[in-house]
Amino acid sequence: MTKSKIYKISGVLVLIGFLAGGIWYWQLPNRHKAIVKSFLFEKTGIVNPNWKVENKLETYKMISPEFYIDGIYKSMEGPKASNYVQLSQDSTVLWLTGFQVKAINNKSLQPISKDFICHTNIDFNDVKYYSSFHLEKRIGTQYPRLTSLSHGMENFNFPKGYGVPMKGNELLYVTTESLNHNLPDANFWIRHEVDINYSKEKNLKPLMSRTAFIMLPYDKYDPYKQPTDPGTNQCIPVETKNHSYDDGKGNKLSGHWVIPVGKNTYRSEVNNQLQIQDSLRLHAAAIHVHPFATQIALYDKTAKKAVFTSKIVNHIGKAGLTSIAPFSSEAGIWLYKNHDYEIVLDVNNTTTVSQDMMGSMFLFFYDKELDELLQKN
Known part of the structure; x- marks a missing residue:
């Protein structure tokens, strides 16, 4: 040849x-x-994958690599980056007190629209975390996500006198993701700045995190069949690979579903997620919802009243969330083992097509057991 x-x-x-x-x-x-493009940008040297990090004045500040915004990226679709965080070099107990994320210009590093922030997840290693406090029985009982910031709630602080304790040399894993609901012809680069606030005080009260979210049943044999039967409380999942769960009886549930045009209310029992053994005192809650949500509440079905309600303000004339009201209370609100709880979410899809939706809460309770252990040390 x-x-x-x-x-x-x-x-x-x-x-x-x-x-x-x-x-x-x-x-x-x-x-x-987005994953493929980000990989190619890093491998070809177009994007430096390293984060810019600064740790001073009890604030751990990180600036992400550049994200290329080149079209519409709905929730959980945009370019993202992850980084490990170590607050100190020794095992001294520090207290996490607040979190913030900002979208910034990729060159000047000045703040730009919050509409380019999808979510920022803060995860921890539950094996190391609970073992370090001799609470091994808690390992694996909850997904190890401490909290999440998202569009509409870009900053979150615990009430005065409270925080989440952790050994300074343990690691947090932070993932931040970009968003773009409204600019189909976008062609620019951005970054995210993520701040983690912490305190070296020794007299704070410890909080533990519990995640609760709406899960709705869907037809596992024909998940995308429309319309659904109103009597079955079923939803149309966005997809069946992610945010899909089993109820233990062989039925499928989705935490990411499709909402039709107009107003609707969705509710889901969360007793199993709360895991209340006796009683718990709630002090804070961070909320994650998608555009067109108007209100979300943690509802006590036994007492027939809301534990708290978070009002949600949507943008006018475009898709997006202006604000989500957090819950924060120094006094706290008691939740009880013999009560039934659910999350209730109101939505109003003002567009002419179906949209996607989630309804999640990161709930922070006073941790009496951990407080007693810390007082002994």
Whole structure:
């Protein structure tokens, strides 16, 4: 075989490879396209994957790598980056007191619209965390997510006198993701600045986190069939691979579902997620919802009243959340083992097409057991 023939065959194979790769890429959902682009940007040196970090005055500040915004990215679709956080070099107990995320210009690092913030997750290693406080029985009982900031609630602080304790040399894992609901012709770069506030005081009261969220049943045999039967309380899941759960009886539940045009109310029992053994005193809550949510409440079905209600303000004339009211209380509110609780979410889809929705709460309770252990040390 001549060299020219080898070159021709090689050229054809390369062309076929490019075509096949292009077809594969364009069939990917937005979320996976963003992952592919971010990977290529890092490998080709277009984006520096390193974070800028500064730790002083009891604030751990991180600036993410650049995110390329080149079209619409709905919730959980945009470019994202992750980083490990270590607040100090020794095992001294520090207290997490607040969190903040800002979208910033990629060059000047000045703040820009909050509409480019999807969410910022703060996770911890529950094996190391609970073992360090001799609370091994808690390992694996909850998903190890401490909290999450998101569009509409870009900062969150615990009430005065309270915090989440952790050994300074343990690691947090922070993931921040970008968003763009309204600019289909976008073509620019941004970054995220994430701040974690902490205190070295020794007289704070410890909080523990419990995550509760709406899970709605769907037809596992035909999940996307519309319309759903109103009598079954079923939903249409956005997808069945992520945020899909089993109720222990073989039925499927989704924490990410589709809402039709107009006003609707969704509710979901959360007793199993709260895991109340006796009673718990709630002091704070961070909320995660999507645009077109108007109100979310933790509801005590036994007492027939809301534990708290978070009002949600949507943008006017475009998709997005202006604000989500957090819950914060120094006095706290008691929740009881013999009461039934649910999350109730009101939505108003003012567009002409279906939208996606979630309803989650990161609930912070006074941790009496941990407080007693800390007092002994």
